[in-house]
Amino acid sequence: MLFHRIGLALVFGLAGHLAMAQPVLHAVGLENQYADVLAQIGGPYVKVSAIQSDPNTDPHEFEATPRIAAQFRKADLVVENGLGYDSWAAQLLKGGHAKLLSAQALLKLPDSTPNPHLWYRTDTMPAVAAAAAAFFEAKDPAHKAQYQANLKAFDAALAPWKAEIAKVKARYAGAPVAVTEPVADDLLQEAGLKIMTPFSYELSVMNDTDPAPQDVAAEEALLRDNKVKLFAYNEQVTDPQTEALLALARQHQVQIVPVYELMPSSAKHYQDWMLQATTALDQALAAK
Amino acid sequence: MMAFLQSGPVQTALLLSAAAGLLCGALGVFTVLRGQAFAGHALSDVSSAGGAGALLFGISPLLGFLLFGIAGVAGLELLQPRRAAGRDEAAGILLGAGLGVTALLLHFCLTGHGASGAAQAVMFGAMFSAPPGTALWASGLAGLCLLGLVLIARPLLLATLDAELALVAKLPVRALGFAFLALLALGVTLAAMTIGAILATALLIGPAASALRLAGSPLRAVLLSMGLGLAACWGGVVLAYVSYGWIPGRTWPVSFFIVALLFLFHEAARWGRRA
Numbered sequence: 248m249l250f251h252r253i254g255l256a257l258v259f260g261l262a263g264h265l266a267m268a269q270p271v272l273h274a275v276g277l278e279n280q281y282a283d284v285l286a287q288i289g290g291p292y293v294k295v296s297a298i299q300s301d302p303n304t305d306p307h308e309f310e311a312t313p314r315i316a317a318q319f320r321k322a323d324l325v326v327e328n329g330l331g332y333d334s335w336a337a338q339l340l341k342g343g344h345a346k347l348l349s350a351q352a353l354l355k356l357p358d359s360t361p362n363p364h365l366w367y368r369t370d371t372m373p374a375v376a377a378a379a380a381a382f383f384e385a386k387d388p389a390h391k392a393q394y395q396a397n398l399k400a401f402d403a404a405l406a407p408w409k410a411e412i413a414k415v416k417a418r419y420a421g422a423p424v425a426v427t428e429p430v431a432d433d434l435l436q437e438a439g440l441k442i443m444t445p446f447s448y449e450l451s452v453m454n455d456t457d458p459a460p461q462d463v464a465a466e467e468a469l470l471r472d473n474k475v476k477l478f479a480y481n482e483q484v485t486d487p488q489t490e491a492l493l494a495l496a497r498q499h500q501v502q503i504v505p506v507y508e509l510m511p512s513s514a515k516h517y518q519d520w521m522l523q524a525t526t527a528l529d530q531a532l533a534a535k
Numbered sequence: 536m537m538a539f540l541q542s543g544p545v546q547t548a549l550l551l552s553a554a555a556g557l558l559c560g561a562l563g564v565f566t567v568l569r570g571q572a573f574a575g576h577a578l579s580d581v582s583s584a585g586g587a588g589a590l591l592f593g594i595s596p597l598l599g600f601l602l603f604g605i606a607g608v609a610g611l612e613l614l615q616p617r618r619a620a621g622r623d624e625a626a627g628i629l630l631g632a633g634l635g636v637t638a639l640l641l642h643f644c645l646t647g648h649g650a651s652g653a654a655q656a657v658m659f660g661a662m663f664s665a666p667p668g669t670a671l672w673a674s675g676l677a678g679l680c681l682l683g684l685v686l687i688a689r690p691l692l693l694a695t696l697d698a699e700l701a702l703v704a705k706l707p708v709r710a711l712g713f714a715f716l717a718l719l720a721l722g723v724t725l726a727a728m729t730i731g732a733i734l735a736t737a738l739l740i741g742p743a744a745s746a747l748r749l750a751g752s753p754l755r756a757v758l759l760s761m762g763l764g765l766a767a768c769w770g771g772v773v774l775a776y777v778s779y780g781w782i783p784g785r786t787w788p789v790s791f792f793i794v795a796l797l798f799l800f801h802e803a804a805r806w807g808r809r810a
Contacts, residue, residue: 447783447785447786454652455652455653455655455656456652456655456661457652457656457660457661457662457663457664457786457788457789458544458663458664459663459779459786460539460542460543460544460545460548460663460776460779461538461542461776461779463542463543463544463663464538464541464542464543467543486664487664487666488664
């Protein structure tokens with residue numbers, strides 16, 4: 248009888264525990280890097296999904312489908328990048344109950360900010376993580392302690408990345424680099440590197456407009472005359488122009504570093520991706 | 536000046552626009568005389584579907600534009616009614632169908648491949664980012680087309696100016712018309728690649744209309760029209776290059792300057808004729 252009771256208690260206890268580990272909230276990251284951070288903060292209590300994780304598309308040009316609208320209806324929290332990068336979402340969220348967090352708003356960036364690739368900044372994800380934790384705590388006070396612990400762990404996990412940036416900066420500050428689009432510009436600048444590519448060229452590549460021949464000539468000269476230590480290009484959106492620049496960089500032994508619009512599948516978490524990206528800069532600069 | 540001529544994008548643009556300007560200048564005179572301006576416009580709009588398809592599937596833009604331009608000729612031939620009044624109707628139907636396909640393909644370009652400038656490039660041209668190899672193929676093709684036009688020019692002119700006399704002289708009037716339409720498709724295809732599918736008509740009609748106002752004979756009109764087409768194209772490339780400093784970090788599009796020059800030429804020709 249006693250054993251029976253213990254058995255029952257065990258069964259109920261386990262069942263209760265399993266029920267507790269069931270997600271109680273739904274969160275959506277419009278890009279998979281935001282979804283990854285949400286999942287790290289929410290742990291088992293938040294079911295997280297990402298809208299965009301296909302590396303073959305350009306998130307700048309994404310358009311919403313009815314399936315995504317259905318996904319939004321279930322969501323309690325939606326995190327967007329902002330700066331027009333994923334402006335399609337706001338319209339879909341109208342009338343729903345989900346709260347919309349914008350990385351742009353959290354960082355208090357004006358709409359005129361020219362470079363929307365905010366995840367290459369070190370201050371973006373800590374702000375997103377803190378805001379997400381505060382939201383989860385308010386909606387699900389029962390797991391407040393866990394959310395707080397997860398936030399702490401996430402912030403700590405960013406330390407190796409920041410240390411790697413400091414290392415690159417200490418060794419190579421002022422080193423000239425070339426880029427195609429302004430994808431990783433914030434990281435390059437935070438590491439003290441000097442972007443030599445004309446910004447008007449970066450904008451024409453990002454927006455697929457006809458580039459000025461003068462800008463093309465300047466960009467080609469950077470690679471041909473070995474005026475830069477490395478060439479960072481957007482791996483996700485390449486065109487004949489970028490292919491030609493890549494060939495030129497290879498021909499003149501300029502180190503090539505790919506950067507991304509969405510978290511590549513080679514990285515387990517956001518912080519691993521950023522650490523890999525910064526280590527790649529370090530290695531490219533060391534090789535030159 | 537050296538930097539201008541040594542720039543890869545400028546060389547491509549000069550070659551591509553010369554091919555389009557010279558060929559369209561020559562074809563344009565016959566187009567205007569035959570009253571087929573609208574058919575020419577319809578063909579360039581249909582070819583835009585090929586331009587969008589080329590972006591979508593990653594094939595050469597020249598190939599894409601050409602395939603649809605030729606399909607456009609086939610379409611015009613199939614829709615071609617017996618009576619002349621139905622010609623605009625056929626061209627209009629074809630134009631609508633072609634642009635509809637363009638809308639579909641451009642939509643897929645934007646949603647799947649992230650080419651936000653695709654619509655701009657196909658409709659209004661993106662000469663500086665044309666692949667260099669394309670310009671070589673385009674000029675070769677333009678040369679062949681001009682040769683073809685030279686071969687049929689005399690009978691075509693007679694069939695154009697006096698179809699009944701041409702029939703009496705046992706000229707294959709219908710075959711000549713079809714051959715001209717095929718050449719026209721190739722011409723507007725090159726123009727569409729150069730200044731965009733929507734603006735291609737300007738390069739086809741503009742130089743020819745100006746030249747016909749000024750020149751006394753069809754041959755002189757053809758030569759003058761080719762000269763005006765080339766001048767507008769190269770002038771446009773030069774002006775777009777120079778515009779680099781006008782607004783910092785922002786160039787003006789080549790297509791705008793080419794069309795502006797064509798318009799100015801036409802107004803000058805009108806004024807010159809009157810004076």
